[in-house]
Amino acid sequence: MKRDEGSPQIPGGMGTIDAEAFLIDLDGVLYVDKTPIPGAKEALAQLEERGYRRRFVSNTTSKSRRGLAGFLGALGFEISAEEIFTPAVAAAGRLRSRNERCFLVAGPSLREDFDEAGVGVAEEGVDCVVVGDAEADFTYDRLNRAFRMVMEGSRIIALEKDRYWMGAGGLTLAAGPFVAALEYASGRKAELVGKPSPDFFALALRDLGASPEEAAMIGDDINSDVGGAKNVGMKGILVRTGKYREEAVAPSGISPDLILGSIAELGDHL
């Protein structure tokens, strides 16, 4: 269904959302850059008071879940590391269950998520190569070593395949282009972890003890947040903050169950 302003298929500000549990995106929903979205803290407090369960699902691959919890704490959000699901957490859980070892192409802080899950991180003899947002750690040497491992049989696990993000200095290459480089060089396809992968939503829901039908996802990305959630049977709530762009909604062919000015309005729709 296409978006159609004013159509009853896409509730604007007035609908209510039938959900008992929420998965909430971080960047762009609770904060933008290093500034909290006005009313976001109060919205989370209201959810808690009224007994709604919650988990946080972010595609960030530049920080460990503990690093993210610390960052959120500094912004005034009381969120524990265990409530946060990132692609690194999901990948570490998957590798742990398979008893597999990995080679990391990522920033130094990400290793913590793998260590905590008891996943072996090694420089040789691995089952897979995990690629996150390594920024300046995307060196030719590191990529070459990853490439050789893939040619010897290691699988490629992409924590994300974003093209770029808006950094302080301008548009900045994300992990996606480097995953594409390894895919091109090796002729193999990467396994994608993180939103909109169904496994990623399932992992957070399992931890929450909720079925997709009783849960709603709140995010600023029409495709990976709202589309990904609806694809697994959850409800999808789009917020007009962060990377939200009006012109991206209609072409996506995705109808959010609710569109909010920001997460601050959530309490009015419960």
Added chain:
Amino acid sequence: MKRDEGSPQIPGGMGTIDAEAFLIDLDGVLYVDKTPIPGAKEALAQLEERGYRRRFVSNTTSKSRRGLAGFLGALGFEISAEEIFTPAVAAAGRLRSRNERCFLVAGPSLREDFDEAGVGVAEEGVDCVVVGDAEADFTYDRLNRAFRMVMEGSRIIALEKDRYWMGAGGLTLAAGPFVAALEYASGRKAELVGKPSPDFFALALRDLGASPEEAAMIGDDINSDVGGAKNVGMKGILVRTGKYREEAVAPSGISPDLILGSIAELGDHL
């Protein structure tokens, strides 16, 4: 046509080749690693004595044409820089004719080819981003700068799109994966220079004053050398040295006009 051992469509050791001029690949045809192919020097001397014209066409993007001539001289081959055509020489010529400036993502020695052609090489305000085999100079910072220029309208020129090459330390990422990374990030396609681009063969033939019909290409790559040459109307001679692999010939669907054990046998087929 498929390759068919013993079929008259693919002359083995006995045919003669009807050509007045030759385009000759370097790496894998005249030398492998740093060792001359036995008989290669004598074969070149024989061509010269019998009045055949020649040019050398290589997809190497790690050395300037002068650097290549020096390297060949050290191996005992008397070949002038002006006889050598590389993707950098072709790209520089193309940019010169369009009066365009470029940003280089390549090893430091390649700049010479652009300087000699009078092409402006700059760090900003360029018309295109030229990507060669930069090896350790493929840094995150350099790629990010190239990416931002492309997002601001600069075109991507790929000197080659090879996946990898066999280095002293093992398989090594070539320029192709980094071109793929920029293409993925920007959503734009690169303009490919070098073999098997028809323009590349045309440039060398023009310099030689030969038509495609009177020229033959000698190379070790069934696709980019033999296939590329036949595609523009030249004859294609495959040598069983360098990267030649028997099992790559049939699947290519390309029929060489002649297959030689090495360039040393060329004199027997003139």
